[in-house]
Amino acid sequence: MPITRRQFLAVAALTVSVREPRAYAADQEQAVFWRAAMPGRNANVLFGYARIDASLVPDIVSDGKRLIDETQRIIAAFPNVEMTAWDLPRRTLPPIWKSISRPVADELRAALAGLPDGVPIEELSGIEVSWLLMGEGQTPPNPYLGDVLARHSRSRGRPVAFLITEKEIREQFWLPRDPIVLNDTIDEPKIAFLLDVRRRVGPIGAHLEQLYRARRGEEIYRFTAEIANQGIPDPSTFIEEEKAGALAFDRLLGLLDSTDAPTAFVVLPIGILTGETGILPRLRARGCTVTPIV
Template identity: 35%
Template sequence: MHLTRRQFAILACALTVPASQGAAASEDNAVFWQANLADRSIAIFGYERISATLVSDIVRDGERISDQASSVYTDIGPNAPPLRYTTNMKQVPPVLPDLAPTDADDLRRIMPAAAGSPVERLPGYVVALLLMGEGQHSWAPSVEGVIMDHVRSSGKQISPLISDADLMSIWSPPDTFTLQAIGAHQISYLLEKRRQLGPIGGYMETLYRQRRVSEITRLREEIAKEGVVNPLGSLAGPQFKALLLKQVLKIEATKNFLIVPLAVLLGNDGILELMKSNGFQITALA
């Protein structure tokens, strides 16, 4: 099994009152930030897996902000090598027999046939991924893809901060033991969240459309505490963020635009907090 560059962006990823279009950006309600240090200015966009057609206002903001930059960067390049899994998923037993009857019935109803296999055969790891993504619209063309196309059409180059060699040097997918740990408890938890919020992927999509980023972060942290493993393994961890920060600190141009996954930016160990600890002043843009 392997992840393409696009799948990395999606997962870095696998997660209602509409915000007023005229509302001021805040730490809780923004997807663009401004980072300033001395004469350096970096506008930062945190993207999610979502179709550009659903967030036309975010696309407009991204195009406007990118037009003001002289240099544009992203975390990794569009042609990065596939991120391969060596784990044999057949070694991970199905989760359905371990679920309580009510949860098992709900799961059969939600996904009678998923991932090309009957739900009775699916391990907890796969079921968790499917529940986390349920309810999302098709994400092509993606919001970050459309903004990047706009940048290129203006004649600007988009430079990856992390080389392919550095990317592969820190890549370590979840092992079989870790995947086996995603069992009945985690699936029951996700099913209960679904009862409260509706399909989780659709709910997260709505939060992003409304730029309610603090709620996205809180929900992801809660899900992680329940033991739902991030499929990106080490690429969701501190080593990747530290490497990205190291490259961000090397940016020398005066006016810059940085495009990275939202999950990399936010949280106590996210890039924004790491930049603050290195002297940057961070403010919400839009």
């Protein structure tokens, strides 16, 4: 059963790594762009990015191009790094159908009925099914939002840098996982939970797309926290997120506190910006003025 990074990055389009939302009194900012300025320093633009079809968010594309033109360089969290997660022969992981009851199996088959012809539904493992459910309904990106903004940036001659390099991802933060152990964490209660969420909001991937189109970053945080708190692994399982996030935050803070650096359009995954442990509240706690651009 080949499960590659390309497959689980499809799910990563809008799923985000989160922490349990305790008594988090978030404001109701409806934004994916923010201005961030340390006292006495120039303001930079922070952009909460998602891997989404650019045609779904023409307003975000337009705003992104305008804000790129207002800044002097582009800084992204990290480059695209293609790394194979697993490459297993078919049937290495047991099919989920052997471990779930008939009612759950019937609902799951109905949910998977829209998969392309040729997908061996009866051989799908628990981890495959969970990621398919979380990504269901996402529009195939052609092109990605990020691709459109990157082309615009190049047309303006904007230099591009990264907070975390490809070498650092490969050598410090890539976290191989035993697929058998990871698959064993997916049981009937977790599949039943995802199906319950699906009954409530419709296909999960499509719901997350709608939240992003509406610029509901905090709601994305709360919704994905609900899933993460059930112990359902998402693609961030393969990254040492705390270490990578700490390094990205430190470097972003240094960038914002620089006295002579050119202004930047900073591209960060929406999931690490919002939420109680996200970059936005942490910047504010360090004295940075962060205001939504609407």
